[in-house]
Amino acid sequence: MGVSSAASDESLSTYAACAPVTGERKLNLHLQEQLPKPYLARALVAVDQSHPDGTEGRDHQNLSVLQQHAAFFDRNKDGIIYPWETYQGFRAIGFGFVISLLAGFLLNFLLSFATKQGWLPSPLLPIYIKNIHKAKHRSDSETYDTEGRFDPAKFDAIFSKYATTYGNALTADELSTMLKANHNFADFIGRIMAFFEWQLLYFIAKDEKGLLHQEAIRGLFDGSLFELLEKKRASR
Template sequence: MASSSDPSMETAAPHAAVTAERKLNPDLQEQLPKPYLARALAAVDPSHPQGTPGHDARGLSVLQQHAAFFDRNGDGIIYPWETFQGLQAIGCGFPVSFTLAIVINLALSYPTQPGWMPSLLLSVHVKNLHKAKHGSDSETFDTEGRFDPSKFDAIFSKYGRTQPNALTKDELNTMLKANRNMYDFIGWGASSLEWKLLYSVAKDKDGLLQRDAIRGVFDGSLFERLQDSKKSS
């Protein structure tokens, strides 16, 4: 919290307890250049000011990079069978992969179509992925698919109580509830599905979802690491 000598810089209001409970990082400006500037090509934080080392953005927005792992043939279109293959590659079992492939493509297909006609094959067009962004999320992705470092950092400053750079299962559930927009039932469900799936495949041996795993899911580099780990094991 900022010095009381400058009230305009305070991040907690005395009569709004939630602002003191969900803290912000007042030093982020010193830890990362221009943390308020949403990045189009790299998922950055103080430990990774240039983004993920060795991760090729290929000119894609960070949101597009997040989904590109599931574009198994690299043609810019993701079909349900590709989503299924990608989910299996990161360690999901057959029933989960099969069900989620249908659910995910069913939800994302129509908003990303280049025209008004729906796709009978439930194709998802990566170039239009920003049109499928849902509410009740962390807002780390802006509406154009850029990565907002300040919103990403707030995930941990607000909810990382056990460890400053990780989330427990309970802290994750607290965040999901806190991010809910009123009557946004689709957003509630989508956020819960995404984060709980992430927790199931990326939590560490202590049951913590580490900051770097979460950052890696935003630019898709986590999926590549999980795939490589599964292959090697």
Template structure:
């Protein structure tokens, strides 16, 4: 899989690492924005499903992901609103859906924290300085666990294992550029393009 430069987001033409981001959208919003397929600020389960299918996931994984993600985030991103059977996620409030036992790369406002991103590799990348093996990834997840935060453990494990399956290179490693690109969602666009090109062949 081709990867993206770790410092730019081509959709927004701005520097990310260590630079201010636009006030109208934080990096966490960019991360989930790919799944807002009609760009209306709301992500419904069928859009989550379509997004996963677009990057090459099978029907079963896409279905489970849509149920898990929308079921877990809908009400958290809709404070004060009556629960909806359609499980919509409001992109503007996505930072409210942050869970515990994570890497800390997103802060409480959904902004990217470069020092926390670098810690992933300085602390856990033993075999290769800019990539993680599956065992190193599991070690990171265990190190990030907060006591009795079972929901956070499950959410982190699910997110990272899906990323490992989808973005791992042929050498069996999850590379730094791929991980960086998933944080602002640009990896999803790359994967969608590659999947679309494969279907045309």
């Protein structure tokens, strides 16, 4: 009985003494008690312990979570994002003219070809939301899986591994640590894209103490943060 118990404890261990990093970057051992089936990637909603059914009152329109994230920038809702729509979306959530203009060109330049059906590129640089999963880059948190679903366990790991100060929010230093830890070898483009994505998020969503809260990050993944920022800006 004792041997069986010891074996069971070892099979569930998340720490290996010869790999100190496994002790530094901890996993949440109680996630399954806090959230139903956290190992199951959700296609339609971004969930966490406080939002087991996703963002309250939000119509996902049968879009994947990654598609919902991108759809905010589809300003005319035709399923295609053009550079001027990306620009408009960035302006709507509070970014200035220069950043919005750069984002409108660079994001569409980098993502357009990956989401096209055929091989011929378009000079208009359209991003097709239907195929946005094909534009997923490496060196990220892996909260989106390769089909654009939302992985609750990967999302939770952002905080269990790196939010060591407050638990449910990242400081600037912790964000930097996470980005470095997520680097994939020889993945220059993915590393650059991840850096700018998270820095832009930090710039637009940090609180007065310089903290990036879990709810803001969850809202980034399903696009609800963009909608909230747009409403706040419009009300001002």
